[in-house]
Amino acid sequence: MVAGLVGGLVLSASVMGLADGPRGRDAGEEHLRPPAPTPAAGSERAVDWRAAESGVLEGHVQVTLRERFVKAGEAYFDHQSPPQWIVFQAVPVPVEGAEPDSFYSMYVAPLVRDGEGNITGTGDPVRISPEGSANTCGWFHPTRGEVLFGSTLTRPSDQQKSGFQVGARKYVWMFPAEMEIVRVRQAAAEKVERTGTKEDASIEVLLCTGFKVAPLRFGAPEVLISRPQYDAECSYSADGRYVLYAHVREAKDEHDRPDADLFVYDTLREVHVPLVEASGYDGGPFFSPDGKWICYRSDRRGDDLLQLFIAELKFNEAGAITGIERELQITDNSAVNWAPYWHPSGKFLVYGSSEMGHQNYEVFAVEVDPAVKNAAELRRARVTQSGGADVLPVFSDDGSLMMWTAQRNTDEGARPSSQVWIARAVPGGIENLIGQETKTDVPAPDAAR
Known part of the structure; x- marks a missing residue:
């Protein structure tokens, strides 16, 4: 899945603790994700982002609040159309006199709409991760009532081997x-009211039809994938057969560092299939809408500037994934490019990037065209226009909504925390932006390390 970033922050391989900390973690939480960018002084006042983003994004709503969460991020929709639930990671506001948790917890929450169907916020979030554990990369199963995520289940050790770091900066996870x-x-004993009768309700009923139950309870997490070292950044294929994930191998020697590679777990055959084992960090993978490609980020050049890739999957005669046919690089610049995600059309990806400078990560879009071999020829466009960090963008399955982690608010007197935002994606808005861009790769003004 993804992680957060920002100048002076910490990136983390799949979750985003942006802002005050790292799709990541701060200080103590850096064990998990990156902190977010620090907005430039006065930048929030300088940009009317609602007006600047009109025609592309409309009806912006902040769905997690600072009153409840110190920070929240890396959120994903369920697979209904329109979506009814989201899953996200967050650090709750502690009781008075206590310190915030050092790690992210995982939550699910129902979306709340007004009479016209516009999202206005969420219902009460429900924590689904063990207390004290570090968690990241939540994902709804597409057909069953399950939520997938990465978890340490207990508090992680204080003695962690170093992971990925962007040069001498604080980007590290x-x-x-x-x-x-x-x-x-969901716990099997739950009941739900439905057309005047009571029926056993599985999480499938609640998460796939949006029924509300109080209290909403879940069973204990069950380990699905357990291998030596880190396993996370996970998501299901559209049919639920495959789990795409990142696995970290041990450093080869004292001069090497842990290296994340991409695998797919076939739940039908119960086998792990390696997909990308190139030298350098590879992570944050997602299946394309048609299930034939994956997207991901990579430090392939070893310069700590993440670039985006897509790869065509290889299948055997029985239709099982056996590897990749070919790999294509779709960004090639001097910026950190983070957390790519497919639009349901499969025609473009959205991602977070430092192209505007490490103090102001923004969401960009890049076209996907397997016929184009040179990344510099692919058209790109800036999507968000805020003075604070905008990262970890995702779409609902029907493409009607974009959700992302942002540091923006209307209170000019306070530095915004990282929270989850949702906006309506104007039909054709991003496609029009991409069409207006030239096919050149312009260096970011502050992207050089």
Whole structure:
């Protein structure tokens, strides 16, 4: 999945603790994700982002609040159309006199709409991760009532081996060896009112039809994938058969560092298939809408400036994934490019980038065209226009909504924390932006390390 970034922050391989900390973690939380960028002084006042983003994004709503969460981020929709639930990671506001948790917890929350169907916020979030554990990369199963995520299940060790770092900056994220891929299901004893009758309700009913139950309870997390070292950044294929994830191998020697590679777990055959094992960090993978490609980020050049790739999957005669046919690089610049995500059309990706400077990560879009071999020829466009960090963008399955982690608010007197935002994606808006861009790769003004 993804992680956060920002100048002076910490990136983390799949979760985003932006802002005050790292799709990541701060200080103590850096074991998990990156902190977010620090907005430039006065930048929030300088940009009317609602007006600047009109025609592309409309009806902006902040769905997690600072009153409840110190920070929140890396959120994903369920697979209904329109979506009814989101899953996200967050650090809750502690009781008075206590310190905030050092790590992210995982939450699910129902979306709340007004009479016209516009999202206005969420219902009460429900924590689904064990207390004290470090968690990242939540994902709804597409057909069953389950939530998948990475978790250490208990507090991770304070002695963690170094992970990925962007040069001498604070961009860094750790790979907790305790991190496993787990799934949770709603407790079977729950009941739900439905057309005047009571029926046993699984998480499938609640998360796939949006029924509300109080209290909403879940069973304990079950380990789905457990291998030596870090396993996370996970998501299901559209049919639920495959789990795409990042696995960290041990450093080869004292001069090497842990290296994340990409695998797919075939739940039908119960086998792990390596996909990308190139030297350098590879992570944050997602299946394309048609299930034939994956996207991901990579430090392939070893210069700590992440670039984006897509790869065409290889299948055997029985239709099982056996590897990749070919790999294509779709960004090639002097910026950190983070957390790519497919638009449902499959025609472009959105991602976070430092192209505007390490103090102001923004969401960009890049076209996907397998016929174009040179990344510099692919058209790109800036999507968000805020003075604070905008990262970890995702779409609902129907493409009607974009959700991302941002540092923006209307209170000019306070530095915004990282929180989850949702906006309506104007039909054709991003495609029009990409069409207006030239096919050149312009260096970012502050992207050089």
